[in-house]
Amino acid sequence: MSEQTITVTLATEKKAKPDASTLVFGKTFTDHMFMMDYTEGKGWHDAQILPYQPITLDPASVIFHYGQTVFEGMKAYLTKEEKVLLFRPEKNMERLNKSNERLCIPAIDEEFALSALKQLITVDKDWIPTEEGTSLYIRPFIISTQPYLGVAASISYKFMIILSPVGSYYKEGVKPVKIFVENEYVRAVSGGTGSAKTAGNYAASLKAQQIAAEKGYSQVLWLDGVEKKYIEEVGAMNVFFKINGEVVTPVLNGSILEGVTRGSIIELLKHWDIPVTERKITVEEIFEAHKNGELEEAFGTGTAAVISPIGEFFWNEQVIVLNNNETGELAKKLYDTITNIQNGKIEDPFGWTVEV
Template identity: 70%
Template sequence: MKDLQIETIINQNRKPIPEADQLGFGQYFTDHMFLMDYTEGQGWHDPRIVPYQPLQLDPSCMVFHYAQTVFEGMKAYLTKDEEVLLFRPDQNFKRLNNSNDRLCIPHIDEEFALEALKQLIKLDRDWIPSAPGTSLYIRPFIISTEPHLGVHPSHNYLFIIILSPVGSYYKEGLNPVKIAVEKNYVRTVVGGTGTAKTGGNYASSLKAQEESGKVGYSQVLWLDGRENKYIEEVGSMNIFFKVNGEVITPALNGSILAGITRDSIIQLLKHWNVPVTERKISMDEVIQAYRDGLLEEAFGTGTAAVISPIGEFFYQDEKMVVNNGEIGKLSKELYDTLTGIQNGIKQDPFGWSVKL
């Protein structure tokens, strides 16, 4: 597969690039995209970079009926020296293959995928925004394309990478968000697809998110699907609590997505000698810590938002305001350090950044 040549068709009708203050998140897309096909018996083939355009798919494509699809999210950053940096892209493609395993999708060659991504970004380099807090969001995804109605793994797939210049994921930016703890709905369970980054996980979360939004909460915090007791993750983020000087995050238990930002935060905390523990943590424990005055900070982590401080939890008709609804000192330090590494401003002692 490494010997495959990537055909490139240049877009002759370039789109206007939006200003940084217009970006929002996921609203604009660059001039080109990467495509590659999979055919059973032939493997992955025909890699190409083409103008960004609608896809032509048969109405019976299996992805529409059985949701056999996976995706990733990563970012490219423009440094003050005009260099382009990727943040741990090898881990994203590794996780994409982990998702492929769970959804019965053939593995991609991770090194080839990274090379294809680099070529795509070089072609659309002018779309990378440079204003503070902005970046180029990268969305690799795979869909099943066999035109057949029948429940079985597809024999055909399409691997696609699209790019989108973005600003802040949440309208609040780095200001603390309000989170509702979900008690009625379940996102996933151990043995399900929670460890895979697949569309169905997000579709199943929409109802709870819609209901929480109606009462002023940005996201929901999911509890485990069996006992409805232990904290798992926020809709689009992993979650951390700082309790009496110790940082606690739910352990990866088979239903929680292994976030790359999550792993980076854990490594940073250990590097700083801040006590950090991965373990089961119940909502009751968090409530008790709050009532005892020991819940110092809470924050979510993810590629899109990086660090999102949590200023309030709503649980069983009770509001719990964390750190007076303000961003905590540790949350701010983690955000500044991680984004500093990503943007090439701060030293990267971990070797996470990859230059284009």
């Protein structure tokens, strides 16, 4: 598939670009998109870059009925030298194929997909915002398109990539958020699809998120689906805790998404000789550590927000406040380091950034 060429059709009319100060996450889209099709017996074919547009699907398409779909989230950054940088994009393509495998979707050629992405970004380079905290969000995704109401894997698919200039994920910026520990609903279970990036996981999270928002909380802390005591993720992010000088994060267990930012944080902490451990963590342990004065910081990590400090937890009618609701020293250092590497402002000793 690497031998494939990409047909390029440029938009005859360009959209007006929004003021960077008004950008919100995921509402504005660039002039072009990438699309290719999969047909059983033919494989992936007809790769093209074309004007951003609606797509037409049969009402019986498998995606609408059985949710056979996967996606990724990445970002592109424009440096002061006008270089376009991606952050560990090969990890996202690798994870997309892991999700494909779990959802019975044919694998994509990771090298070709990355090449297509670079070409799409080059076409829409002038959409990359340059203001502090902004970037070009990248959404690769695959949907099942076979018109069939039988419960089976589709025999046809569309792989698409769309681009969206974005401001900061959180309107309030990098400030601690309040977290509601969810006791009733669960996001995913080991053996399910929690380790894949697929739509159903996010649909399953909406109810608890709605309840948390009604109570004045920004995100939900998810517990395991069996005993409902082990911490898994926070909102749509991985979660870290600094307890008595050591950083701990839930070990990957089949229901937790293997975040690219998560992996980068672990590498960075080891590089700084800060003790970091992946293990099972109970919510009770976190509240006990706070009671003993040992819980120093907590933060979520993900592509959209990068680092999201946590200032408060609510669990079983108990509230604990971390760091006087201020961003912790480690969270700030991690955020500054990763975003500065992403933006090409400091040296990248890990070889994480890829120039388009």
